[in-house]
Amino acid sequence: xxxxxxxxxxxxxxxxxxxxxxxxxxxxxxxxxxxxxxxxxxxxxxxxxxxxxxxxxxxxxxxxxxxxxxxxxxxxxxxxxxxxxxxxxxxxxxxxxxxxxxxxxxxxxxxxxxxxxxxxxxxxxxxxxxxxxxxxxxxxxxxxxxxxxxxxxxxxxxxxxxxxxxxxxxxxxxxxxxxxxxxxxxxxxxxxxxxxxxxxxxxxxxxxxxxxxxxxxxxxxxxxxxxxxxxxxxxxxxxxxxxxxxxx
Amino acid sequence: xxxxxxxxxxxxxxxxxxxxxxxxxxxxxxxxxxxxxxxxxxxxxxxxxxxxxxxxxxxxxxxxxxxxxxxxxxxxxxxxxxxxxxxxxxxxxxxxxxxxxxxxxxxxxxxxxxxxxxxxxxxxxxxxxxxxxxxxxxxxxxxxxxxxxxxxxxxxxxxxxxxxxxxxxxxxxxxxxxxxxxxxxxxxxxxxxxxxxxxxxxxxxxxxxxxxxxxxxxxxxxxxxxxxxxxxxxxxxxxxxxxxxxxx
Numbered sequence: 001x002x003x004x005x006x007x008x009x010x011x012x013x014x015x016x017x018x019x020x021x022x023x024x025x026x027x028x029x030x031x032x033x034x035x036x037x038x039x040x041x042x043x044x045x046x047x048x049x050x051x052x053x054x055x056x057x058x059x060x061x062x063x064x065x066x067x068x069x070x071x072x073x074x075x076x077x078x079x080x081x082x083x084x085x086x087x088x089x090x091x092x093x094x095x096x097x098x099x100x101x102x103x104x105x106x107x108x109x110x111x112x113x114x115x116x117x118x119x120x121x122x123x124x125x126x127x128x129x130x131x132x133x134x135x136x137x138x139x140x141x142x143x144x145x146x147x148x149x150x151x152x153x154x155x156x157x158x159x160x161x162x163x164x165x166x167x168x169x170x171x172x173x174x175x176x177x178x179x180x181x182x183x184x185x186x187x188x189x190x191x192x193x194x195x196x197x198x199x200x201x202x203x204x205x206x207x208x209x210x211x212x213x214x215x216x217x218x219x220x221x222x223x224x225x226x227x228x229x230x231x232x233x234x235x236x237x238x239x240x241x242x243x244x245x246x247x248x
Numbered sequence: 249x250x251x252x253x254x255x256x257x258x259x260x261x262x263x264x265x266x267x268x269x270x271x272x273x274x275x276x277x278x279x280x281x282x283x284x285x286x287x288x289x290x291x292x293x294x295x296x297x298x299x300x301x302x303x304x305x306x307x308x309x310x311x312x313x314x315x316x317x318x319x320x321x322x323x324x325x326x327x328x329x330x331x332x333x334x335x336x337x338x339x340x341x342x343x344x345x346x347x348x349x350x351x352x353x354x355x356x357x358x359x360x361x362x363x364x365x366x367x368x369x370x371x372x373x374x375x376x377x378x379x380x381x382x383x384x385x386x387x388x389x390x391x392x393x394x395x396x397x398x399x400x401x402x403x404x405x406x407x408x409x410x411x412x413x414x415x416x417x418x419x420x421x422x423x424x425x426x427x428x429x430x431x432x433x434x435x436x437x438x439x440x441x442x443x444x445x446x447x448x449x450x451x452x453x454x455x456x457x458x459x460x461x462x463x464x465x466x467x468x469x470x471x472x473x474x475x476x477x478x479x480x481x482x483x484x485x486x487x488x489x490x491x492x493x494x495x496x
């Protein structure tokens with residue numbers, strides 16, 4: 001199989017109601033599109049959510065990193081997303097993304113790490129045992145020139161934000177939608193910060209699932225030079241996710 | 249112009265991350281799609297946001313009613329949205345929508361009322377004066393078999409929910425995105441209600457704009473038989489929007 005056949009390319013337009021207050025594609029919407037193209041790409045190759053659900057398996061997003069080379073595309077602008085599988089291990093697979101403007105210039109990149117779980121037992125599945133490891137045929141060495149996720153050192157002692165999980169946060173698995181955390185985390189920063197700076201890099205590592213009615217507390221440590229480390233915990237202290245946001 | 253040319257039809261799929269916990273297209277996502285197809289339809293006919301913004305005008309959504317004949321489409325299912333202009337007055341235009349499943353059966357309908365404003369003065373513009381009233385050429389009498397929005401009688405004395413407006417709520421106009429109110433209003437109801445009943449009809453009338461930092465208080469009156477009237481107010485009592493939600 002040629003490298004080109006391993007890469008999926010998907011065209012989009014920034015819809016008028018999918019931009020932030022600056023008129024730029026919002027990161028939550030971009031995050032959703034990344035998950036959607038991941039699913040299109042996997043489905044076309046026999047590893048999509050629908051196929052897997054019939055086999056009682058589903059993909060779970062473990063980590064996501066987005067880094068912008070340029071600012072996000074503007075309202076009504078065309079852009080495209082490419083995605084490919086970088087590597088496959090027994091319990092995890094690395095899937096990368098590149099975002100291009102309408103002229104093919106890179107706007108940014110993303111890295112994601114996924115596990116597959118059994119929907120009944122919620123236990124991880126050996127990726128190399130599915131269809132005799134067929135997924136490894138799609139591994140592709142397309143470049144993704146951004147660093148992998150780093151360590152988050154959240155040491156803040158008081159939460160800066162608190163949020164009770166409601167109906168609109170919950171997805172079909174009964175847990176908070178992975179992308180909703182992105183919106184919630186970006187919501188801890190004041191609007192004035194977004195007026196003078198923009199998010200250069202966003203990392204999130206999912207640790208535990210949260211459910212309807214949970215109160216999430218957001219701890220944020222200012223690391224200096226625009227870098228913030230965030231830990232999202234339940235009231236009982238259980239860590240739900242960790243995140244790093246870098247503004248420039 | 250034939251009636252068919254006046255109606256725009258747009259195909260969609262329920263993306264995996266755009267459904268609620270039941271695996272059905274979420275109402276917030278559907279609301280966004282309605283606004284998007286309204287913009288596609290208007291743009292194709294010279295009345296889209298981009299064209300208007302160059303002329304310093306923009307569309308403002310005044311009212312929206314959604315009513316489901318059948319339940320919303322399921323994750324991965326195909327569906328389509330039709331939209332057309334029902335009527336044009338000096339200050340308002342009525343735009344309707346129909347949602348169909350992949351076999352062309354109606355799943356639901358929506359009615360919307362829009363005004364056009366000058367982005368500098370924020371004052372309404374005479375629709376009949378734009379391009380010599382060219383918009384009236386697109387008026388179409390396609391049936392929309394749901395009632396217009398009714399009166400909302402919110403008389404609750406205590407708010408059931410409170411929410412501070414954050415970064416992710418704000419759109420390019422600096423106000424809360426019209427569709428975010430739908431999510432926020434649906435979030436006042438307990439998950440258990442959504443487990444046993446579904447929203448049959450949702451109405452919203454936008455009264456005033458709210459901005460970053462505003463605290464919105466949600467007052468909800470149970471009118472019996474699954475009908476709820478909601479008033480969203482700022483702390484100072486200013487009404488932001490009124491809504492009616494009917495569960496069956």
